[in-house]
Amino acid sequence: MDVGVSDIAVYIPPLYLSHRRLAEARSVPVEKYHDGLGNCRMAVLPNWEDAVTLAANAAAQLLEKTGTDPNEVHQLVVSTESGVDHSKPVASFVQGLLGIGPRCRVYEIKHACYGGTAGLVHSVDWIARHNGFPHKALVIMTDVARYALRSPGEPTQGAGAVALLVERNPKLFRIDTSLNGVFSRNVFDFWRPTGHRVPIVDGKYSIACYLEALEHSVEHFRSNARIPKGKLLDRLDYVVYHMPFAHMARKAHRKLVDMEYGGLDPVEREAIFEETFRRKVAPSLLGAREVGNIYTGSVYLGLVSLLATEGRKVEGKRVGLFSYGSGCGAEFLLCRMKKGIGGILDRLGLLEQLARRREITFEQYVQIHSKTSEEVLYHPGEVEQFKDAYTRFVFTGFRDHKRQYA
DSSP states (O other): OOEEEEEEEEEOOSEEEEHHHHHHHHTSOTHHHHTTTOOOEEEEOOTTOOHHHHHHHHHHHHHHHHTOOGGGOOEEEEEOSOOSOSSSOHHHHHHHHHTOOSSSEEEEEOBTBTHHHHHHHHHHHHHHHSTTSOOEEEEEEEEEEOOOTTSTTGGGOEEEEEEEEEEESOSSEEEOGGGOEEEEOOOOSEEOOTTOSSOEEOHHHHHHHHHHHHHHHHHHHHHHHTOOTTOHHHHOSEEEEOOSSTTHHHHHHHHHHHHHHTTSOHHHHHHHHHHHIIIIIGGGOHHHHHHOOOGGGHHHHHHHHHHHHHGGGGTTOEEEEEEEETTTEEEEEEEEEOSSOHHHHHTOOHHHHHHHOEEOOHHHHHHHHHOOGGGOOOOTTGGGGGOOSSOOOOEEEEETTEEEEO
16 A cells, blocks of 8 residues: 655745855855855744744645645644744644644654654554545654854754655655664764753764664665665665755765675775766755755755756656664655656745745844844734745744744
């Protein structure tokens, strides 16, 4: 029985800071960001948005373009590490904004950047178990990657959300979760203690944990799928990696090539790496380069980037997807793209949202970064100026300690 994703939508905030401006302000060569990280711009979350509006704006697009009645959604899962309340889940705010009815399972998942994949896999399995019932699940990944000013993580910031419609007989791609390769263990590579506005990061250790998780989850996937060593890249047309920065995909793919072809001459292995990276990985980098890290949605922004870049060439193809979350948890899964998906690809909206953005100055970025949501208040009617075809919902402040949206 086929279960998977029928459509996908992404929401990108309307503001960005170029890495050229950031480099000038920090007195570092711009090549450190462009060549070292692979990033060119980073999304900046305006003070009238948060994890709730990001999620709702992505999901509103998805429901509209698929013609899905909100009352047809039977499970709403929001994955985030940018929650706005210690008890009330982002998912319940989104349920209210979208008008999703009460006969719906609604909850939030937290597991760093891996949480979105956990929500997707659980939703696929949940629908598969309810054979004969037309259940639909709405899975949303929404996050704000914020680091301290002048910190090593500053140029990898970003914000955004991705929404997926999961159902039986999917129109975009199917997933067989029995093949998935998983890995987890208890590590402190990236964490944000209670009360901290920005995370604590051990960057080099986190990359090492990522690559270890990739190795083990790929080995598990290869075993489940009965793929001999050295044949994995022959079975995959594309590979999308979790990208906290764009060049992490190069590090990850080099690890995969070394795993698969470790017995070959280094020159021959390097040639395989460059050729397979260009064809199978590079088309997924657009979002990471232009938006930055969006945590739970990062790998799915990469998937949308692949679809937007390759277009109809992805029809009928096999896409390997590697999801990693610090702490740590990881999963490698296979997305089998459907044929006849041209209409879906034409409505992705990623390129249009990137083109609509407005560049801000470094001074404006610092001002936005320094404010908390508690300091942001708007008068009635003032928020309408922030809305457009993609920004349907905005944060307007607090009333009786309750977050308000319009």
